[in-house]
Amino acid sequence: MKKLLFLFGCLLCLVITGCSNQSDGKQNDGKEEASNETVTYESETGPVEIPAEPQRIVALSNGPNIFALDGNLVGVDEWTKASPLFEEEMANIEIVSENDPEGILALEPDLIIAGSHMENLDELEKIAPTVIYTWGKLDYLEQQIEIGKLLNKEEEAQEWVDDFTKRAKAVGDKIKEKHGEDVSVSVFETDSKNFAVFGDNWARGTEILYQTMELEMPEKVQEDALADGYYNLSQETLPEYAGDFIVLSSMGGENEFTKSETWQSIPAVENNQVIEIDTQEASYSDPATLEYLLDIFEEGFLQ
Incomplete structure (x- = not known):
């Protein structure tokens, strides 16, 4: 009898554990939970611990570069939002400003991209890991590769750079x-x-x-x-x-x-x-x- 009760108890534990795992595996209306893994990104201002797979990126600068690599944007600057080239794809992305840290906080970002000339950088760093770029420090193709490194898509970025350079040079020659x-x-x-x-x-x-x-x-x-x-x-x-x-x-x-x-x-x-x-x-x-x-x-x- 005791043996039967023991086996029944083990079976009950397995059922409860299975239900618990199913519940824990769901987040954001059934979407798969984002990984908590982080990596160290060597930025121009020093190492920054960032998500290995950022899910909610606020881009106060370089928004289009991130968009080109299918980064998960939730907020961009007003100039990016105003570009007709991105109008349809960015319809549901919020406009953000470094002068409104509270608005950025409300978007619950896990990564922020900002320009070195911007204000409130200290406040932004309190909200989420913040990577800062200086306009012109890298040339326009190096910048895209650097964004590739940030998003763990360096190979994809490099392939585009090589292909675009070849095609643009050919047009220049013509x-x-x-x-x-x-x-x-x-x-x-x-x-x-x-x-x-x-x-x-x-x-x-x-x-x-x-x-x-x-x-x-x-x-x-x-x-x-x-x-x-x-x-x-x-x-x-x-x-x-x-x-x-x-x-x-x-x-x-x-x-x-x-x-x-x-x-x-x-x-x-x-x-x-x-x-x-x-x-x-x-x-x-x-x-x-x-x-x-x-x-x-x-x-x-x-x-």
């Missing part, structure tokens, strides 16, 4: 074959009242044009925009900075200056060698934006 080895290009941006010209690492496709395609930069642009990344211009001096081609970044709408005699007299304008891009679609240097701009440049230079 451009120089058609227009000459010393063909030059300027990248201007206007909001209808103000103008700026960009160096070789300020998005708007500058990295592709100057770093990868190795197209020439006008001398005045080198003198005034290369060091700081951009240079504000008066409308009257625009012709001095114009290359054989112009890439014009704008927010759309009417721009009276482009109808002016000063603008119309620029050789690139006279020769119909102006390539227009949307500022909101070109303000990053992530894979989606770069692929989009490469198609535009290929058509604009080689049509």
Whole structure:
């Protein structure tokens, strides 16, 4: 009799344990529970202990880079959210700001990405492991590989970098074959009242044009925009900075200056060698934006 009671007790324990395990294995409406495993990421500010598989990422910077590698984003900055290139895919992702730590806390992130220029970095680090990047410290392709390291997807990031570089260089070679080895290009941006010209690492496709395609930069642009990344211009001096081609970044709408005699007299304008891009679609240097701009440049230079 005692033996039967003992066996019955063991069986009951097994049933209870099984039910308990089934219950513990469920989280977030039946989704598999995220791993608690962590890894040490060597960031530019020192080692940071981060989740091996982050499930709730808040990206105050580099959101598009993370998006390109299928990172689990729950919050992004307003510029990323505003890009038409990500409008549909990021419809349910919240807009966040470093000036609203409480809003970030409410999203329960397990990883935060921020820029070194941002405020409240100490507050962010109290919320979740925070990785900080400095704009321009890495070139635009190295930055994508670094995001790959962060998300444990370095191989995937490297494969894209190698493939994109090969294709962009090929387009650059075709451009120089058609227009000459010393063909030059300027990248201007206007909001209808103000103008700026960009160096070789300020998005708007500058990295592709100057770093990868190795197209020439006008001398005045080198003198005034290369060091700081951009240079504000008066409308009257625009012709001095114009290359054989112009890439014009704008927010759309009417721009009276482009109808002016000063603008119309620029050789690139006279020769119909102006390539227009949307500022909101070109303000990053992530894979989606770069692929989009490469198609535009290929058509604009080689049509």
